[in-house]
Amino acid sequence: MSSESLKFIVENLNAPPFNCNTSLIALDLWPPTALLQQLSDVISWITQTNNIDVTREPAEETALRLLNNLRILRFRPPSGIEQLEEWRAGLVEGAKKSIYPVLLYLFSNVDMLKQRAYLAKYLIQDEIPSNVLDNDVTQLRNELSQHMERFKEIHANVLDVQQDTMLIDDIKSDLKSMEVEKEWLTRKIEKTYKKIQNFASLDRQLAAANQLGLQKERLEEMDRQRSEQRDGVIHAEKRVQRCKDQLAELRQAYENIDPSNMIAVLKDEITTNTFLLETKLAKEIEQKRQVVSELATASDTPAVSSSDLSALQTEVITIIFVQNLEKELNDLEQQVEQKKQVLRSTSGSEVMSAHQFKAYVIRVRDKKVVYKKKKAQIEEILTEREVLLRTIDLLAKKFENIKEKIENMNGKPVESIAQRRTARPQTAAPASTDVKELSSLVMELTRSVDQRNDQLAPLKRIHGERMEAINARGECPRSKQAKRLRKASDADGEDL
Incomplete structure (x- = not known):
């Protein structure tokens, strides 16, 4: 747009x-x-x-x-x-x-x-099924049609009156403009009359001007009559030509007329009329007799009350509404089937129903919740790992500094037990691309993480209790140890 x-x-x-x-x-x-x-x-x-x-x-x-x-x-x-x-x-x-x-x-x-x-x-008339139509309903529809026609006439008259009112307003505005123009012309005539009133031959010139106007009007009337006569002559010539053509056609038809052809045409007409009389008209008469018998039966039945008419009207409205709904439902089902066929042709798989799709959405949501929970646990473990790695690095640096001090003091450091580190894979790429193996591997890892979390839960609880006790007593020993390590590192920096 x-x-x-x-x-x-x-x-x-x-x-x-x-x-x-x-x-x-x-x-x-x-x-x-x-x-x-x-x-x-x-x-x-x-x-x-x-x-x-x-x-x-x-x-x-x-x-x-x-x-x-x-x-x-x-x-x-x-x-x-x-x-x-x-x-x-x-x-x-x-x-x-x-x-x-x-x-x-x-x-x-x-x-x-x-x-x-x-x-x-x-x-707008409501559509009534043919099986509901009877004499009373038909009469009511005819009366309704008559009232509609009457309404059309009255509405047309109202529109005419409204248009006449608008025309009256236009005429009033035209009259006002004409009055203004009349005043302007009057003033102009007065000015002109003042200019020419001193002329000696004023009356003779006015008479000549009047005569000139009359002659011009007469000339215009003669031109109009001449054009009308010319048009009349042209129409008369065309009419004469048409009559001549018709006369020529009639003469040619009279010369080529054949009695045998006329008799054949009459025989065909007689055959057609006989067929209509014996077959078509007989069937129509039989149908009319059936209609008459049905009407007689209907006339013998008791009159329908207003409550019956209301019930029938309600039933008719309900049937029409149900038919519209069924039509819309069929259209929607056809659209859904077409969309399914298009989807099958493009994706090659069966289309999920609404119930299956809802169940699939619920499963995806559950898996998403589990995924977020596991992800939070993994992030917590990774955070703890980073803290521990940082602590190990600080202790290693501290150990190297102490070792250098001992060697500078001609001492001999005692060999420490080698730290054991678990071997880690060099890449995170899976060993297999099979979906079942990967799913089983994920399940095993999930169970392993759950077991580790279960093992860490009591330790975390004990750790929290001890940290609360330490905080209640005073400054945390770890913070004291960190201060001592910081002072030692500052002293080592000064020695260096």
Whole structure:
């Protein structure tokens, strides 16, 4: 859609009675629900009905209401089947591609659409199934049709009166302008008369001017009569030519006439009429007799009460509503089946149902929770590992410094027990690419991590209790040891 059309839509949305106070950028950011609600409000404004909250209304009723109103307002949807289905789905979902053209059409023809919506309240008949029709219903429909025709006549008269009122206003404005022009001409005539009143031959010149005007009018009348006579001569010549052509055709037909052909044509007509009399008319007579017998049977039945009519009308409305719902359901099922076929052809796998997809989403969520929990545990272990590695590095540096001091003092350091380190793999790449083996490996690692966590849990609890006790007593020994190590390192730096 062009930018001018979008600007036109925004201007109408910002105008009363909507007062949306929006812009092109803000309108582009509207959610689908807001667009659908705005379309419903615009249609309610045109049809002079109350606004309906689409969030509280079922989606099926919203779709039926909007499509029915657009049909009454004669909005032309896309002609193609696929484009029409896409437009309907977008209209229900609040898609911009489907709603913007509708808003443009509504805002471009507000007065005409209001008039059409007003007439639709009184001139649209409900469809009644043939099996429900009887004499009373048919009579009521005929009376309704007569009232509709009467309403059309009255409405046409009202429009004529309104147009006459508008014409009266135009005539009044024309009279005012003519009065102004008359005053201007009067003043001009007075000025001209003052200029020429001193002429000696004024009367003779006025008479000559009057005679000149009369001669001009006579000349115009003669020109008009001459053109009318010329047109009459042309029409007469054409009529004479047509008569001559018809006379020539009749003479040719009279010369080529053949009695045998006429007899053959008459025989064909007699055969056709005989066939109609013996077959078609006989069938029609039999059908009419059946209709008469049915009408006689219906006339013998007791009269239908108003309660029966109300029940029948309710049943008719229910049947029509159910038929519309079944039609919509069939359309939706066909769309779903087409989408499934397209998905099967593209992905090559079976499409999950809604229940299967919900179960799959639940499993994914559970696995995501477990994954987050394991990830937090791994991050905690990695943090502890980094702290321990940093502690080992500090102790190693301290050991090297002490060793150098002992050697400088001609001492001999005692060999320490070699630290045992567990061998780690040089790469994190898995040894196999089999999904089952990888899943079993993940399960084993998960069980191992759970066991380690279970083993660390009591130690962590004991550690926490001891840390609380130490904090209660005073300064933590570890902090004291860290201070001593810091002082020693500062002393070593001064010695160096």
